[in-house]
Amino acid sequence: MLRKLLLLAPLLLPLAAHPAAAQMESREGIALQNQILQLRQELDQVRRSGGGGGAYPAPVPVAPPGRGGAPAGSPELMSQLLDRISQLEDETRRLRGQAQETEYRNRTLQQAVEKLQGDMDYRLQQLEQGGAARPAAPAAAPRQRSEADPAPAAPAAPAAAAAATPRTAERALADGQAALGRRDYGAAEGAAREVIATRNSARAQDAQILLGDALLGKRDFQNAALAYDDAYRRNRSASRAPEAMLGLANSFLGFGAKREACATLNDLRSEFPRLSGNMASRAAESRKRGGCG
Incomplete structure (x- = not known):
């Protein structure tokens, strides 16, 4: 001894x-x-x-x-x-x-704060844009009050009402997907956050996935991971849940967290063993990039 x-x-x-x-x-x-x-x-x-x-x-x-x-x-x-x-x-x-536990909590808190800051910046930007658009409305008032030419004032009201009417969630998501297709990631992010702000629970998962795709395109990998994770947790059995898990794994790969990416891809394989087509090909490609066994 x-x-x-x-x-x-x-x-x-x-x-x-x-x-x-x-x-x-x-x-x-x-x-x-x-x-x-x-x-x-x-x-x-x-x-x-x-x-x-x-x-x-x-x-x-x-x-x-x-x-x-x-x-x-x-x-x-x-x-x-x-x-x-x-x-x-x-x-x-x-x-x-x-x-180690304290370090993990600090990292999670920092990511949450960054996400909250991004949401606040977007909302402030929307408010500023809305405030800049309001002064243009009184310009049409003298024409409406003019007795010499009252006719042109009639079609102005429906146009203003149409401009003030917000997009539906479906319209915003469609516009966001179109912007994503032409790599206009800022417009895609704005459309996704617009739907999220309306608290439309029926399309919340679609909006979170669109937000993750936009942030992934902007190479904002950490916030993209948060968006995909929120999308997956909203409905783990939905048809788009595998897409959210794959986006989360790709986000992990983006900032070098290969172990977490492989763990997510393993969960994807175990929870959805019957993936096929494009989704299966994308998952296989991600496993290859991450060096997953």
Whole structure:
């Protein structure tokens, strides 16, 4: 047991020799650092005593006493030290898991904030465009009040009403798909966000997929991934759910997250095993680009 302990000692010494490199600022980290330093002192004491393990010669005839009156090289002390090593390893794993979880939450929050900022910018832009269009309406008023030529004022009202009437969700989605076909990604994004803003639940998934396609075309891969993920979660059994999952995988590939892309493509294969035609070809191509097995 002593030989096993002494073999583990070089792994613990660098941690104790460079406490500043770890930058432990939490109470758990400071307590763990103190325990490692204390364990190092005990390991040095065991090494000086010779330990009776046969790996190192004993430089002194009498082993120094350990804590609690037990000899430093006794089996009882060895068992205590090994137990403490196991506890420190568990504590280290726990702290590492907390750090990774915090990092993931921060990344998710940042993506959500970026998405919210994009939505607000779009809505402000729409309000500014609407405000710029309103002053043009009073220009027709003098012609309507003119007694000399009242006739031209008649067709102006239906034209203004038609311009003020918002597009239906179906019309906006059709215009967005047309813009996507001619690679006008800004117009496609605007049409998608217009439908999303109306909270039309029947076409929300279509709008989210259109938004993902537009953002993917603009190479805004992270926000495209959020749009595709929203589309998939709205209706996981819908006919367009595989398309949303494939878009999510392609977005992951766009910013280099190949492991997440392959995991999404594996889920696509397991949830929709009967893909065919263009969708199956696109999925196979994505697996090849991601190097998925």
